[in-house]
Amino acid sequence: MKDLNKIYKLLLNQYGKQNWWPTTLEKDIHPTYHGKKLDDSMRFEIVVGAILTQNTSWKNVEKAIIELNKNKILTINGILKNKVQKLEKTIKSAGYYRQKAERLKIIAKFFKENPFSKLKKLQTEKLREILLNIKGIGPETADSILLYAFEKPVFVIDAYTKRMCHYLGICSADLDYNEIQKLFMKNLKPDAKLFNEYHALIVEHSKHCYSKKPYCDELLK
DNA sequence: CGCCAGGGCCTCA
DNA sequence: TGAGGCCATGGC
Secondary structure, three states: OOOHHHHHHHHHHHHOOOOOOOOOHHHOOOOOOOOOOOOHHHHHHHHHHHHHOOOOOHHHHHHHHHHHHHOOOOOHHHHHHOOHHHHHHHOHHHOOHHHHHHHHHHHHHHHHHOOHHHHOOOOHHHHHHHHHOOOOOOHHHHHHHHHHHOOOOOOOOOHHHHHHHHHOOOOOOOOOHHHHHHHHHHHOOOOHHHHHHHHHHHHHHHHHHOOOOOOOOOOOO
């Protein structure tokens, strides 16, 4: 069995750097993050994307984010000022739009009351706990926010990661979120840049190998 | 037409 | 605590 560091090297070699969090920079509509230092508006956009992409393809999320930006709703105050019905209409393409509109309201309120500058000073574990107590934020969304918006070395586990690990014989199919996360974090250097790329590479690789059955992974098996 | 997409909440044992 | 139902649009 290949170890997790080896798998990373294979994926990086195959697909190259992913430079997440992804944006539609070619459309020149919202800010580009590539190689830039994150500011708070960028961090918030990442949080919004993390909510919208729950069980949803990024393509559909991208449309919703563009619509939010066009309507000047892609900010904490924008989300707070607009009616939930307006939010629902704007993010419709992302699916589950009623739930997600409500969730955006809740997280906007949270980040209004708790600025990034304050939250950044908290211990990662403490911040994770706080995020998990927000309605609409589960383990994957919390960890995506920690890793991509706060740049904390937290490994994000998603359905693809579980599928891939099970297929490769790295873990059993029913291993729970925290256990499989530990598996990655114990075997890798705690480096936010590494975790950022690794998770993105797993998603990219899985779109090729783990989207439709029967799964077939010539690269890693 | 059916399946899937970068999940999470609620309910009910 | 864990399995199952539910949420919903768009691509293929």
